[in-house]
Each structure stands twice: as C-alpha cells, then as structure tokens.
Amino acid sequence: MNKNRVRLAIQKSGRLSYDSQNLLQSCGLKINLQKSSLIAFAENMPIDVMLVRDDDIPGLIMDGVVELGIIGSNVLEETCLTRSFIGAPVEYSILQYLDFGVCRLSLSIPLDMHYIGAVCLTNARIATSYPSLLKRYLDKKNIPFKPFVLNGSVEVAYNSGLADAICDLVSTGATLEANGLKEVETIYDSRACLMSREEKTMPIEKIRIIRKLLNRIQGVIKARESKYIMLHIEKNKLNKITNLLKGAEQPTIVELSGNKNKVALHIVSSETVFWETIEQLKSLGASSILVLPIEKMME
Ligand code: PRT
Ligand code: ZN
Numbered sequence: 001m002n003k004n005r006v007r008l009a010i011q012k013s014g015r016l017s018y019d020s021q022n023l024l025q026s027c028g029l030k031i032n033l034q035k036s037s038l039i040a041f042a043e044n045m046p047i048d049v050m051l052v053r054d055d056d057i058p059g060l061i062m063d064g065v066v067e068l069g070i071i072g073s074n075v076l077e078e079t080c081l082t083r084s085f086i087g088a089p090v091e092y093s094i095l096q097y098l099d100f101g102v103c104r105l106s107l108s109i110p111l112d113m114h115y116i117g118a119v120c121l122t123n124a125r126i127a128t129s130y131p132s133l134l135k136r137y138l139d140k141k142n143i144p145f146k147p148f149v150l151n152g153s154v155e156v157a158y159n160s161g162l163a164d165a166i167c168d169l170v171s172t173g174a175t176l177e178a179n180g181l182k183e184v185e186t187i188y189d190s191r192a193c194l195m196s197r198e199e200k201t202m203p204i205e206k207i208r209i210i211r212k213l214l215n216r217i218q219g220v221i222k223a224r225e226s227k228y229i230m231l232h233i234e235k236n237k238l239n240k241i242t243n244l245l246k247g248a249e250q251p252t253i254v255e256l257s258g259n260k261n262k263v264a265l266h267i268v269s270s271e272t273v274f275w276e277t278i279e280q281l282k283s284l285g286a287s288s289i290l291v292l293p294i295e296k297m298m299e
Helices: 017-026 054-062 073-086 131-140 154-159 174-178 204-225 235-244 275-283
Strands: 006-011 039-041 047-052 068-072 093-097 103-110 125-128 146-149 165-170 181-190 192-196 227-234 252-256 259-269 287-293
Touching (some): 017 204, 047 054, 073 093, 073 131, 073 192, 093 204, 125 154, 154 165, 165 181, 174 181, 192 204, 227 235, 235 275, 275 287
Parallel strands (some): 006 047, 006 068, 125 165
Antiparallel strands (some): 039 047, 068 192, 093 192, 103 165, 103 181, 227 259, 227 287, 252 259
16 A cells, blocks of 8 residues: 555445545546445545445544544544543544535434423433433433443334433434434534544645645535526616625626626525525516536635
C-alpha cells in the first residue's frame, strides 16, 4: 500500500453505502468498487476506499489505520463513549456534516402506555444498540434502567416480550408504527458526517489531498442544495422578486431585446424552490420561469 495515498473508509453495505459512493463519484473520484473486495483504488486521485462495517469506521480512524471515514454521527458518538470508558484513544475531527443519513435516536414505548416523562421508564428494561448514548441520557435525569443490548431488530424485542421499551433509530416512524410503539423522547439527532484523523497526526501531503476532497464535497453539497432560477420580469417589480427568493445571491440582470420595460433575471438560490414560490413569482408578474439543478459549484 502506497503510504502517500489517503485511506477513506465507507460502509460496505447498508443505509449509508449508496449515498457515500454517490458522493465520491460526484466529487469526480473514479473508483471501481466491488462488493467482494475490501479495498478499491481511485484512478484519478491518491485515495484508497475501504469498504467496512459502519461500526468499525470510528475505531479505524482513532487507531490511525485510515485517515478519513463517512459515518453516522450516532455511531461515532456511541463509539467515543465506549472507547472513553475503556481508556482507548478518541481523537478525531469532523470535517463536514453531510446531507444524508438523517435520523434520530429515540426512546419508544407501547402505544397504550401512559407517559408523563422519562421517569415512567424507571427500572424499565430497554432494548437498544446504543447503550452508551442511552445511559448518558438517562443518567443525566437520574433514571435507573436495565439495558438490553441488541445489534439489530430492536423493535422486535418489545413484541417478543423481551423489553418494556426500546431506544432505536427512527427516520419516518413507520417501523415503530408497524410494531405498536410510539416515540416519546429524542435522545440524539444524527446525520452522516465526514470524519478524519486530527491534522497534527498526518503528513502535509495527506492533508493537502484531504483538503482538496473536502472542498469538492462542500461544492457538491452546496450545488445539491442550490437551484439556478431564470425568469422575465418588469423592471419596477425586481425588488419584490428578489425579496421572495430568500437565500439567493446577487442576481444577474440582462436587458430583453425588443422590450425596454422587462429584464431577464438569473439567480442562484441556496434554498429549495417550492411550487408555492414559483406560483408567487408568477402572481408578481414573472414569466418564462425556469428552475434548473446545478451540477457543480465552487466559491
Ligand atoms: O452492517 P453494518 O454494521 O455496516 O450496518 P448496520 O446494519 O449497523 O447499519 P444500517 O445500514 O442499518 O445503518 C447505517 C446508518 O444509517 C445508521 O447508523 C444511521 O446513521 C443511518 N440511518 C438513517 C439509519 C436510519 N436512518 C434508519 N431508519 N439506520 C437505521 N435505521 C433503521 C432503524 O434502526 C429502524 O429499524 O430503520 C428503521 C426505522 O426506520 P423508519 O423509517 O421506519 O423510522
Ligand atoms: Zn453497524
């Protein structure tokens, strides 16, 4: 393995795999990822991608095996707590929060259970894959509980009578509903992030490669969030239009040939443009409204 190449760990197969690979591809990395192999080499940047279980990623960074990782902050935070407990190193940096893997770690209880606060969970048996995050949360409230650690299918624990409550990740809430449970407390808000070893532990060549990749990642996220808007509007209504497009940068205004009263307005908006906004633009007199996705962006 070439020691000047940056090693980046991503989840091999699971909820973060597709988005992680897609992000790297959008950054222009040409990688031939094969499910059967643990490592893939980028052809056009000095980066090697390791495909591993998500739970291993924080440790690989903290133990200095890889320089970069894409991981849910839930797993990162849980790992930090468990590693601190056994005295293992926990140094790392979060370079960027990403726009996927959004979920929350929540406490959920049976639909028919009366709930007035976390105190209702005193001495309850709670199934979870995140015992350290759960303990930190309930310890702060001085609530004793019995943890029941499961690495998956946590919601089934309640249905099979093995637990009184569960503490699991939720995104839409459909799984809880299907299992007759209701969410009562959010204990941690999570999303995927790009984490790295601390800069001081890495040679300058690797830091340069990481900064280059980070710049591209930030550009990709910004572009995904932004839209390019074009429309025609009467000059005297320009202010109203720009007020409506919040999160927009300075517009470009171009004269329309053959019409002295109207201009074409081009603007980059960093907020989602909803149908309601387009309808409002139209009611202010805008015409020929186009909303275009942006492929690449760098400031
Ligand atoms: O095999 P490996 O260890 O790599 O993967 P894994 O099985 O441990 O993790 P995986 O792929 O399930 O999840 C990876 C990461 O995705 C998590 O650590 C979170 O950061 C993120 N993530 C985002 C989620 C969810 N959303 C999510 N909804 N992880 C799991 N879920 C599960 C949840 O556990 C529950 O079973 O989805 C179900 C709830 O979903 P809803 O939509 O019904 O609420
Ligand atoms: Zn896992």
